[in-house]
Amino acid sequence: MNVSTIQDFSGYNPTWCPGCGDWGIGVAIKQALIQLGLNPSRVAAVFGIGCSGNMNDFLNAYAIHSLHGRAIPNAIGIKIANHQLPVLAIVGDGDCYGEGGNHLIHACRGNHDITVIVHDNGVYGLTTGQVSPTAQKGFKSKSTPSGILETPINPLALTLTSGATFVAQGFAGDVLHIISMIKAGIEHKGFSIVNILQPCVTFNKINTYQYYLQRTYKLDANYKKDDFKTAVQKSLEMNEEKFPLGVIYQVVKPSFTDQLPQLKEQTLVNKKRFTDFSKLTKLFI
Amino acid sequence: MNFTWKIGGEAGFGIMTTGTVFSKIASRFGYHIFDYVEYPSLIRGGHNAYEVHVSEIEVSYLNPTIDVLVCLNKETYEKHKARLTSSSLVVFDRDEFEVKEDIKKIIIPFKKILSDLKGQPVMKNTIALGVSIGLLGGNINELIKMISEQFIKKGEEVINFNKQFVQAGYDEIKKNYSDKILKYLIKKPDKEKLAMTGNDAFSLGSVIADCRVYSAYPMTPSSSVLTNLAAWQEEVGMVTRHAEDEISVINTAIGASYAGVRSAVGTSGGGFALMVESISFAGITEIPIVVFIAQRPGPATGMPTWTEQGDLLFSVFSGHGEFQKVVLTPGDNEEMIELTAKAYNLADIYQLPVIVMSDMLLSESHKTVSKKFVDDFISKYKVDRGKLFGQDSSFVKTFPVAKALRDKSESKQKYLRYQITDDGISPRLIPGTPGYFYQANSYEHVEDGHTTEEAQSRIDQVDKRARKWATYLSHDFAMPKVYGDLEKSEIVFVSWGSNKGAVLQAQKLLFEKGTFSAFIHFNHIYPLDKEKVTALLNQNKRYILVENNSWGQFGKLLTMETGVEIKEKFLKYDGRPIWAEEIVAKLT
Numbered sequence: 001m002n003v004s005t006i007q008d009f010s011g012y013n014p015t016w017c018p019g020c021g022d023w024g025i026g027v028a029i030k031q032a033l034i035q036l037g038l039n040p041s042r043v044a045a046v047f048g049i050g051c052s053g054n055m056n057d058f059l060n061a062y063a064i065h066s067l068h069g070r071a072i073p074n075a076i077g078i079k080i081a082n083h084q085l086p087v088l089a090i091v092g093d094g095d096c097y098g099e100g101g102n103h104l105i106h107a108c109r110g111n112h113d114i115t116v117i118v119h120d121n122g123v124y125g126l127t128t129g130q131v132s133p134t135a136q137k138g139f140k141s142k143s144t145p146s147g148i149l150e151t152p153i154n155p156l157a158l159t160l161t162s163g164a165t166f167v168a169q170g171f172a173g174d175v176l177h178i179i180s181m182i183k184a185g186i187e188h189k190g191f192s193i194v195n196i197l198q199p200c201v202t203f204n205k206i207n208t209y210q211y212y213l214q215r216t217y218k219l220d221a222n223y224k225k226d227d228f229k230t231a232v233q234k235s236l237e238m239n240e241e242k243f244p245l246g247v248i249y250q251v252v253k254p255s256f257t258d259q260l261p262q263l264k265e266q267t268l269v270n271k272k273r274f275t276d277f278s279k280l281t282k283l284f285i
Numbered sequence: 286m287n288f289t290w291k292i293g294g295e296a297g298f299g300i301m302t303t304g305t306v307f308s309k310i311a312s313r314f315g316y317h318i319f320d321y322v323e324y325p326s327l328i329r330g331g332h333n334a335y336e337v338h339v340s341e342i343e344v345s346y347l348n349p350t351i352d353v354l355v356c357l358n359k360e361t362y363e364k365h366k367a368r369l370t371s372s373s374l375v376v377f378d379r380d381e382f383e384v385k386e387d388i389k390k391i392i393i394p395f396k397k398i399l400s401d402l403k404g405q406p407v408m409k410n411t412i413a414l415g416v417s418i419g420l421l422g423g424n425i426n427e428l429i430k431m432i433s434e435q436f437i438k439k440g441e442e443v444i445n446f447n448k449q450f451v452q453a454g455y456d457e458i459k460k461n462y463s464d465k466i467l468k469y470l471i472k473k474p475d476k477e478k479l480a481m482t483g484n485d486a487f488s489l490g491s492v493i494a495d496c497r498v499y500s501a502y503p504m505t506p507s508s509s510v511l512t513n514l515a516a517w518q519e520e521v522g523m524v525t526r527h528a529e530d531e532i533s534v535i536n537t538a539i540g541a542s543y544a545g546v547r548s549a550v551g552t553s554g555g556g557f558a559l560m561v562e563s564i565s566f567a568g569i570t571e572i573p574i575v576v577f578i579a580q581r582p583g584p585a586t587g588m589p590t591w592t593e594q595g596d597l598l599f600s601v602f603s604g605h606g607e608f609q610k611v612v613l614t615p616g617d618n619e620e621m622i623e624l625t626a627k628a629y630n631l632a633d634i635y636q637l638p639v640i641v642m643s644d645m646l647l648s649e650s651h652k653t654v655s656k657k658f659v660d661d662f663i664s665k666y667k668v669d670r671g672k673l674f675g676q677d678s679s680f681v682k683t684f685p686v687a688k689a690l691r692d693k694s695e696s697k698q699k700y701l702r703y704q705i706t707d708d709g710i711s712p713r714l715i716p717g718t719p720g721y722f723y724q725a726n727s728y729e730h731v732e733d734g735h736t737t738e739e740a741q742s743r744i745d746q747v748d749k750r751a752r753k754w755a756t757y758l759s760h761d762f763a764m765p766k767v768y769g770d771l772e773k774s775e776i777v778f779v780s781w782g783s784n785k786g787a788v789l790q791a792q793k794l795l796f797e798k799g800t801f802s803a804f805i806h807f808n809h810i811y812p813l814d815k816e817k818v819t820a821l822l823n824q825n826k827r828y829i830l831v832e833n834n835s836w837g838q839f840g841k842l843l844t845m846e847t848g849v850e851i852k853e854k855f856l857k858y859d860g861r862p863i864w865a866e867e868i869v870a871k872l873t
Contacts, residue, residue, distance in 0.1 A: 012735060040722040046540070049727075056724055057735050062716035063724035064543055065736070066536070067566050073533040077540020077548070078716070080498060080524050085544070085717055103536075106529035262522045269545040269715065273495045274521040277663050280489055281656060284479035285313065 004039040006030050012057040021172030021198030025119060026055055028175050029090070032182035033061075038086065044078045045088045046071040048095035050126050051200075052119035055090055069099025072107045075114040076256075082269045083113065083257040086186050093120040097133040097153045108162035108191055113255040115185040116193040119172075120155065121200040122207050129203030136241075139206065155195045156235035156248055160228070166192035167231065167249040171216050172199065173209050177245060184247055190255045197243060212243065219246035226251050286316075286341050288352040288469055290421070292413060293334035293361025296327050300357075303410040304335030307417065308480045308651045310431055311339045314423060315475035319344045319786065320651045321862070326505065326589040332360050337651075339469070345617050345652050345786030349866050352467075353420060355413050357395070358382070374465060376416055391420065391462055398453045408450050415454025420462065423470035425455045477656040483647035483783075486618040487551070487577050488513040489659070490625025492521050495668050496575070497546035500526040500537040505589045506645040507551045507579035531559035535574070539563060542572050543725055545715040547629050551577035554596045555585065561603040564638050568608025570725040571703070571711070571750070573632035573671075575625075576640045579648040582860045591860030592645035594782055594833040600640050601811045601842060607747070609754050610638045612811035616785030618654045620808055621647070626666050631761060634671035635710065635753045642810075644833065646862040647783035674700055674712040674721075701732040705745055709752025758814050765821070768792065769803035776802040776872065779822070779851055780831040781810055781839050783862070788831055790865035795872070807839065813846045822849040829872075830854045833863055 009030040016022045033043055040060040047053040049068035056065035062085075066074045075089040089096075096104055096118050107114065122135040130143035134155065138147040159167050166188040170178035178196060185192035197216065199209050223246065224230055231249035257263050265271075290307060294300050301322060308318045319338045325331035338348050353374045356362040359382035362375065366386070369375065375388050378395040393416050395409045404411075411432070418428045429448055436443045458466065481489070488510050491499065501511040515525045524541075528534045531552055538548035552560065557578050567574045578600055582593035601612055611631050615621040621643070628639040702723040704711040711732075714721055728736040729743050737743065769792055771777065776795070778788050785806050792802045805821060822828065822843070830840045830851040835858040837851075844850045855871045857863050 041717065041719045044544070044716055054736075056726065060722050061724075062722050064540070064570070065724055065726045065728060067562060067727055070532065070536045070563065070566075073528065073536035074540035074543070076526075076533075077498065077500075077537040077542070078544040079540075080526065080537070081541040081544035081546040081548075082717055102529050103533050106533065260524060262519050262524065268497050268522075268524060268541075269717075271497070271522050273668065274492065274523075277489075277493065277660075279520060280492060280517065281479055281659055284481045284485060284654075285309070285477065285656070 003037070004034050006034065009033060009040055009060050010058065011060050014058045015054065016051060017202050019201040020051070021121060021196070021200070022051055022055070022119060024172040024175045025052075025117070025178060025196055025198065026058060028178040028182055029059065029088070029117065031179045032186065035179065036183055036186060043086050043088065044075075045090055046074045046078070048089070048091035048100070050092035050095050050119070050124070052090060052092040053095065069095055069103070071095065072100055072103040072114070072116065076107060076110070076112045079112060079114055079257060080268060082267045083263060084267055087114045088186070089114055089116045091116060091118055092132070093118060093122065093134045094124050094132040097155060101133070104159065105162045108159050108164040110256045111163065111165055111190045111253055113190055113257060114192075115182070115188075117182060117185070118155065118193065118195045119198050120195050121198045121204055123200050123203045125200050125203055136206070141203070154235060154238050155193070156238065157232060159193050160231055160235055160249055164193055164249070165190040165251050165253050166247070167235070168192070168194045168247045169243065169245050170194055170196045171212050171243070171245055172196055173212060174245070177218070181247070188250060189258070190253055215241050216243040216245050219244055219248070225249055286469055287339070287348070289336055289338050289348040289350065290353045290355070290417060291334060291336035291351045291365060292355040292357065293332060293365065294357030294409070296324060296331040296333045297329035298333075298357065299407045299410040300333035300335050303414060304337060305651065306414060306431060306435070308337050310418065310423065310428055311337060311470060312478045312480040312653050313427060313431070314470050315473040316341060316470070317343045317478070317653045318480060318651060319346065321347055321646070322649055324590050332364060334361060334365065343653070346790040346865050347862065349864060353417065355417060357409050357413065374420060376413070376420070389465070391416070391458075391465065393454065393457050398450070402449050402453065404450055408447070411447055411450035412454035415451040416458055418470065419455040419458030420466060421470040422466050422468040424472055425451065427472070478653040479656050479659060480651045480653050481618055482509065482649055482651050483618060483621050483643045484509040484579065484649065485513060486621035486654070487625050487641065487643065488517075490622040491549055491629070492517065492523070493622070493663055493666055494626040494629035495547055496549050496629060497523045498526070498538055498541035498548040499523065499551070500528055500534045500548070501551045502528060502531050502534050502556055504553045504556045506581055506648045507553050507577060509649075510551045510577060531556040532563065535560040535563040535576070538574055539567055539572050542574055543716065547573070547575075547633070549575035549577060549629075551579070553579050553581050554583050554599065557596070557600070557603070562605070564610065565604030565606050565608060566727050567638045568604055568610065569606070569729070570727055571636040572725055573636050574638045575628045575632050576638055578640060578642050580642065580644040582858070588860045590645065592833065592862050593858060593860060594644055594838070595858070597642070597781075597810070597834070597838040598842060600642060608637070609635070609750055610640060610811075611635065611757060612640045612642065614642045614782040614808050614810045615647070616782055616806055616808055617647070618652045619658060622654070622659065622662060624808060626662070630669045631757070634669055634761070635757055636671065636713065637753060642782060644783050672710055672712040674714040699733070702734045703730055703732050703746060703749070705732060705749050707752070708756040709749050710756065711749070754812050758812060762812070762814055763809045764814070764817055765805045765807040765809075767803055767805050770801060771803040774801040774803040775827050776800065777826045777828050778802060778804040778831050778868070779828055780804070781807040784831050784833060787863040787865045787868065791868040794865055794869050810839070811842065815847050818843070819847045819849055822847065822851070828853065831863065831868060833857055
């Protein structure tokens with residue numbers, strides 16, 4: 001089998017700001033797909049709207065550039081139709097924790113076998129720098145000139161307590177580590193989320209590379225990732241501006257499509273058409 | 286023979302189930318039925334009523350009078366006594382209430398029977414069924430057979446327990462009211478019929494059309510489509526998803542459709558309001574989607590369990606930006622089956638949202654449909670997936686073949702998802718096909734799907750998408766059906782959707798008075814063929830617009846699309862369906 005190359009996955013040249021964390025995440029996604037032996041015909045990616053979503057033009061794959069906030073339900077739909085296809089939702093923090101927050105919670109509950117990759121930079125870059133739901137309380141932005149009043153969403157705690165079976169965190173400054181997180185997420189059977197801490201060099205002067213370099217640390221090799229209570233404790237460290245990197249939590253449970261007997265033999269898209277209509281018409285006699 | 290049976294009681298006590306059983310049993314006896322439910326948006330308390338119009342000929346309208354009224358409480362009598370005649374029979378229990386008026390009383394000791402047989406209050410309904418079948422001259426064994434089928438999963442004991450109540454009700458009639466028995470439900474040989482609601486018809490039509498994903502959030506009066514398909518999904522090999530909200534509902538279906546399976550969603554006006562951004566998304570990405578809207582009176586929560594046609598303009602113009610969609614408005618179950626199945630073909634052929642509109646009256650009323658009609662439709666229906674890249678489909682044979690398909694010299698064609706074509710339709714490609722990839726893009730895009738903000742590319746794509754409508758109008762649009770003799774008639778009714786039954790009956794009533802009338806029934810309601818429709822509506826006639834809303838929404842749409850203005854209108858917007866007699870009264 002031919003191994004794919006980075007060129008196979010490369011579409012248009014990215015238009016991200018020089019130094020933006022999206023560059024690292026973009027490379028990491030391609031590398032992860034290559035290392036998993038996939039090619040652009042064998043993966044589906046759904047993008048939200050935002051700087052992260054603009055990756056739609058830079059990554060070759062069967063893809064949907066969706067609406068703001070709606071990538072997750074599109075990804076769920078693709079998975080239901082073709083559960084043998086790896087499905088990624090590549091989204092931003094505003095996209096996934098704000099506009100589409102409801103979808104995230106319920107995708108966790110359903111253990112839908114999709115991998116959600118979140119670009120978490122605390123701001124809305126594409127609309128020139130308003131706060132996102134992960135901005136720290138007091139963060140000043142164009143939409144919050146006196147500082148944001150709300151406390152930030154905790155993506156790890158939120159998804160963990162909503163039923164996610166794989167929760168990981170990476171940092172855009174450590175591409176090799178993100179590659180391993182994305183690979184593990186895609187390989188995980190069930191719902192996976194990789195929250196990637198990502199500096200916005202243009203609009204976020206607080207959460208910089210320096211900021212994260214000082215406050216992130218990798219989980220050590222002995223970390224027990226299948227213990228829910230430990231994972232919840234780890235996730236809460238973010239409240240003290242301490243950011244664990246690695247797989248915070250992973251357990252194996254049947255995914256949504258695993259539990260559908262009608263998908264046991266075949267994917268939905270490859271099934272034969274049902275034709276024994278007498279089974280239905282008799283219900284109305 | 287033509288009569289109306291009606292039962293009423295407190296909400297939460299099985300009135301709906303009883304009504305459905307009555308409709309089915311009348312159908313099994315060989316008669317046509319059309320029924321109608323009235324219920325508040327409550328689970329307990331409040332008043333429920335269910336009426337069944339039974340006839341030897343096909344019916345889809347309500348009778349003004351009630352022939353047999355079964356009152357499980359006093360409210361039933363008080364609310365519906367205005368529709369009784371001197372020959373109507375009223376069933377009630379003296380232990381419940383007393384009737385002062387001089388009417389034909391059928392007194393049944395429901396309470397006593399319940400206590401003698403140690404039944405739950407809900408089993409008053411079972412007694413009422415026995416009483417009704419007895420009173421209408423039906424065969425009790427047919428009813429017992431149906432009750433047995435209903436409880437088959439609960440075992441012999443439950444069946445036998447229920448049988449006693451049916452029998453007790455039946456015996457009361459035989460014993461005390463044998464002189465009152467009407468020979469209405471004598472079993473007669475007739476072609477097999479299916480007693481189904483509009484929602485049942487949409488569900489069945491969807492399976493016939495090979496819909497594989499149905500996603501919904503429960504909302505009256507659309508919910509029974511979800512419960513039907515959820516119950517059938519394992520058998521037929523489809524997947525239903527009850528998602529967290531309507532936004533997720535439609536985006537799940539769009540994702541599944543992108544991945545290659547026929548997908549649909551169902552809701553009512555409020556849920557559809559949440560979906561409209563994604564209707565626009567399906568428009569620009571050209572992802573096929575079928576949307577079922579069962580209307581109820583709005584705005585906002587409105588009157589959840591009643592009927593109205595108030596969402597026509599909203600549906601027609603749903604979604605931001607300019608994009609193409611098709612809206613179909615079936616008038617009865619037969620049309621619902623045909624147009625639902627057609628909707629999936631249109632969605633695939635033209636790669637756009639197709640909206641199938643219903644309302645509470647059509648969605649929740651049972652009407653008998655000939656089984657042969659359904660079987661024949663099933664055998665002649667063909668799934669047409671439209672243009673698929675690299676595959677021969679029936680569409681490719683009849684439409685100009687896309688350039689990429691003609692060019693077989695290149696072993697590896699570059700796939701252009703949004704290829705500029707003469708008919709506006711670009712071949713689709715099922716994701717996962719080896720050697721290719723593409724993106725469906727919610728941004729404006731160039732032919733291969735990449736984002737663009739260039740002026741010419743924008744114009745090219747807007748024009749390409751617009752050509753789909755021209756192709757649809759010349760290939761798949763159907764002119765409204767005209768009932769009656771247009772030439773002979775001065776009066777011409779113009780209507781759409783579920784008003785069909787009432788307007789057809791109004792025509793009959795007028796004919797009985799010696800007046801010819803015609804009826805133009807629109808079910809391919811948007812887009813319209815301007816020239817052809819104008820020609821039908823600008824003759825020297827007395828046109829009367831009939832709609833179940835207060836604006837005359839279809840009238841406005843007609844004016845906008847054709848310039849024709851219908852000045853005379855019959856509009857009803859009290860949450861109740863239109864009655865034929867009301868239309869006739871309006872004329873004189």
